[in-house]
Amino acid sequence: MHKDPSAASANDAVEGYSFGEGFKDGLPIGLGYLSVSFTFGILAVSKGLSWIQAGLISLTNITSAGQVAGLGIMTAAGGIFAMILSQIIINLRYSLMGIALSQKADESMTPLMRILLAYGITDEIFGVAVSKEKEFGARYFFGLTVLPVIGWVAGTVIGAILGQVFPDFLTNALAIGIYGMFVSIVLPKTKHDKVILNSSLLACLISCMFTFIPLLSEHVSQGTAMIIAAIVAALAGVIARKILKGKAGTVIAILAGCILAGVVIIVAPFYKAAETTTVAEGVGGVLDSKVYVPLLITMALTTYLVRMIPFTLFRKKLEKPSVKAFFDYIPYTVLSAMTFPAIFYSTGSFVTAAVGTVAALILGYFERSLLTVAIGTCLAALTAGVVMMYI
Numbered sequence: 001m002h003k004d005p006s007a008a009s010a011n012d013a014v015e016g017y018s019f020g021e022g023f024k025d026g027l028p029i030g031l032g033y034l035s036v037s038f039t040f041g042i043l044a045v046s047k048g049l050s051w052i053q054a055g056l057i058s059l060t061n062i063t064s065a066g067q068v069a070g071l072g073i074m075t076a077a078g079g080i081f082a083m084i085l086s087q088i089i090i091n092l093r094y095s096l097m098g099i100a101l102s103q104k105a106d107e108s109m110t111p112l113m114r115i116l117l118a119y120g121i122t123d124e125i126f127g128v129a130v131s132k133e134k135e136f137g138a139r140y141f142f143g144l145t146v147l148p149v150i151g152w153v154a155g156t157v158i159g160a161i162l163g164q165v166f167p168d169f170l171t172n173a174l175a176i177g178i179y180g181m182f183v184s185i186v187l188p189k190t191k192h193d194k195v196i197l198n199s200s201l202l203a204c205l206i207s208c209m210f211t212f213i214p215l216l217s218e219h220v221s222q223g224t225a226m227i228i229a230a231i232v233a234a235l236a237g238v239i240a241r242k243i244l245k246g247k248a249g250t251v252i253a254i255l256a257g258c259i260l261a262g263v264v265i266i267v268a269p270f271y272k273a274a275e276t277t278t279v280a281e282g283v284g285g286v287l288d289s290k291v292y293v294p295l296l297i298t299m300a301l302t303t304y305l306v307r308m309i310p311f312t313l314f315r316k317k318l319e320k321p322s323v324k325a326f327f328d329y330i331p332y333t334v335l336s337a338m339t340f341p342a343i344f345y346s347t348g349s350f351v352t353a354a355v356g357t358v359a360a361l362i363l364g365y366f367e368r369s370l371l372t373v374a375i376g377t378c379l380a381a382l383t384a385g386v387v388m389m390y391i
Contacts, residue, residue: 022143028371030147035174041159051160058156060300098311108137118308120145173382179343180360180377187364194249199237203333204340229337356381
């Protein structure tokens with residue numbers, strides 16, 4: 001008995017991407033998380049937490065900036081209100097990501113699945129999922145989250161236990177891999193869409209402005225600055241998309257690119273990135289559970305709700321062209337704002353970070369895989385670091 005080809009095609013469309021494809025796509029994210037969370041583990045133990053407490057924070061939150069802020073509140077014995085406010089402000093970008101992801105999810109992503117899988121919405125998982133050509137389903141998204149979660153928690157625990165054994169230049173070089181992945185997601189898309197190209201460049205410029213202008217950097221948090229940059233850039237793309245699709249878009253992109261390059265070359269090398277945190281030392285080697293447990297629950301619940309509510313409620317497909325365009329552009333403006341200029345300070349050395357950035361741009365331009373770009377970026381930064389040690 002012969003199968004109906006049209007029926008098979010319909011079934012493929014319904015099934016979409018498989019769990020295995022998601023698992024494979026999550027591999028470079030997991031490797032990146034393993035290195036990035038390593039430093040959080042070191043920081044947490046140095047501030048008075050046990051490796052178990054540090055691991056639980058990573059397991060229940062999976063958010064780098066939010067965890068560092070939460071750690072500061074915990075070790076300073078801060079209140080629940082302070083924890084809620086800090087996590088909402090820092091992690092508000094996950095709400096935007098949840099809405100954007102909702103537009104890419106297929107019918108298998110039921111409300112229950114959305115509630116369960118919202119836990120896995122992170123910057124990198126979002127970037128990979130939203131860049132898929134077709135709609136993705138619950139199986140794919142679940143597969144995509146497995147290795148990143150394992151990598152994030154394992155990296156934290158390993159960092160807490162053994163982190164101080166490894167040399168700084170090695171751990172610093174590994175940290176740039178995440179940003180290399182961001183570049184590899186955004187750059188191929190900008191090659192084929194001038195509106196996204198210009199919106200992404202604008203997001204980078206606004207992010208640089210909030211970083212390098214003292215009045216702004218002192219009064220606007222990094223999380224808030226990223227949200228402003230991403231939204232303004234996406235809105236500008238929506239408003240000017242008809243103009244940007246023509247020759248004017250090419251001219252504007254060249255000008256914006258030159259300005260961004262000038263800022264990076266002139267300002268970035270002499271800018272001293274602020275310390276990540278100034279938390280107080282913990283007491284007795286293990287944080288008091290009476291302080292730790294309520295704040296951990298508050299932190300985890302707040303971060304989860306920021307992700308879950310938009311992802312679950314915004315199930316209806318957007319039909320209005322301008323609204324749809326906004327959510328088409330926002331993933332790339334978010335990733336752009338997160339990458340520049342932060343990538344230049346990810347290794348602790350502007351020179352090694354710049355070398356890694358160039359490698360990421362070259363590999364991303366030629367549309368290499370996420371894993372290839374992540375590894376290539378880290379190796380380039382590591383090589384530059386080794387060379388500098390012997391000069």
